[in-house]
Amino acid sequence: MLAMWWYTLLALFVLSGLPSGGPGVALADDCLAAVDWPLAVRLRAGITSEAVFGLPWEEARWVFYPVTKERPLPADYVPPDLVRTTAGGAAPAGPQPVRQLILPDLEAMFAAARADGVVLGIYSGYRSYQTQAAIFESGVRQQLARGGASRAEAEARVNRFRARPGHSQHQLGTTLDLTSPEAGNGIGGRFAATRASQWVRERAWEFGFVLPYTEASEPRTGYAPEPWHVRWVGRELAALLMAEGYLDRSEPVLDDYLFTLEALLAGGAGECQAGNRGGTSG
Numbered sequence: 001m002l003a004m005w006w007y008t009l010l011a012l013f014v015l016s017g018l019p020s021g022g023p024g025v026a027l028a029d030d031c032l033a034a035v036d037w038p039l040a041v042r043l044r045a046g047i048t049s050e051a052v053f054g055l056p057w058e059e060a061r062w063v064f065y066p067v068t069k070e071r072p073l074p075a076d077y078v079p080p081d082l083v084r085t086t087a088g089g090a091a092p093a094g095p096q097p098v099r100q101l102i103l104p105d106l107e108a109m110f111a112a113a114r115a116d117g118v119v120l121g122i123y124s125g126y127r128s129y130q131t132q133a134a135i136f137e138s139g140v141r142q143q144l145a146r147g148g149a150s151r152a153e154a155e156a157r158v159n160r161f162r163a164r165p166g167h168s169q170h171q172l173g174t175t176l177d178l179t180s181p182e183a184g185n186g187i188g189g190r191f192a193a194t195r196a197s198q199w200v201r202e203r204a205w206e207f208g209f210v211l212p213y214t215e216a217s218e219p220r221t222g223y224a225p226e227p228w229h230v231r232w233v234g235r236e237l238a239a240l241l242m243a244e245g246y247l248d249r250s251e252p253v254l255d256d257y258l259f260t261l262e263a264l265l266a267g268g269a270g271e272c273q274a275g276n277r278g279g280t281s282g
């Protein structure tokens with residue numbers, strides 16, 4: 001356990017010189033204790049007055065927005081630059097909407113995979129709040145139709161595999177479900193067993209894509225592993241996560257990085273939020 005004076009020193013060190021805030025923000029002791037300060041120190045190195053992990057400040061809020069079971073997106077959030085794409089070729093559901101911001105890295109990733117003899121495509125891209133609500137509800141109805149489960153039990157079962165509306169990273173427009181002809185252009189267990197899945201695990205980070213839902217992260221996120229579900233966070237943050245071995249670690253998970261980063265970007269005002277980390281339910 002670190003002593004309170006040590007938290008305070010760390011806080012002053014980490015927050016000093018941050019472009020949006022800096023020291024002088026009054027921080028309650030319990031807030032200081034809740035922040036993962038060693039992680040904050042590592043993330044602080046990626047923030048300059050020009051960029052946040054290589055992204056302009058105005059992009060950082062939504063690209064790094066923590067979306068968990070506890071932390072929703074605003075219901076009316078729609079990304080500003082959605083485009084439809086069939087990048088990669090394999091697109092069983094037709095062209096998918098994604099943010100234009102991620103297209104260069106997405107196309108570069110698909111090209112690099114092809115160079116390794118792996119064909120990747122987009123199974124599912126951006127999903128609106130309303131679409132997610134319909135998908136979640138249809139899953140709950142399927143559960144209820146089997147009988148024996150209450151509404152609450154059915155929702156809990158579905159929520160291991162599907163996010164509630166507002167809680168899907170797909171609403172960001174920077175998150176995709178990938179597929180491959182190797183998996184019959186599907187997802188699920190068939191995709192998990194493919195070379196394509198292995199390739200994504202080993203190399204997607206080079207193009208800014210990370211895997212939020214791994215076996216290791218399940219106790220924290222509350223979601224079953226989804227090796228086809230990738231979220232773009234830019235190449236710099238993805239490289240840091242990979243260097244820190246996030247794929248095989250139960251903590252910190254991607255959400256921990258994002259909550260801590262959000263607190264840093266708020267210049268201290270978000271410290272308490274950083275302690276109120278989501279995804280702790282099983």
Ligand SMILES: [Zn+2]
Pocket residue numbers: 170176177226228229230
């Ligand atoms: Zn997904």
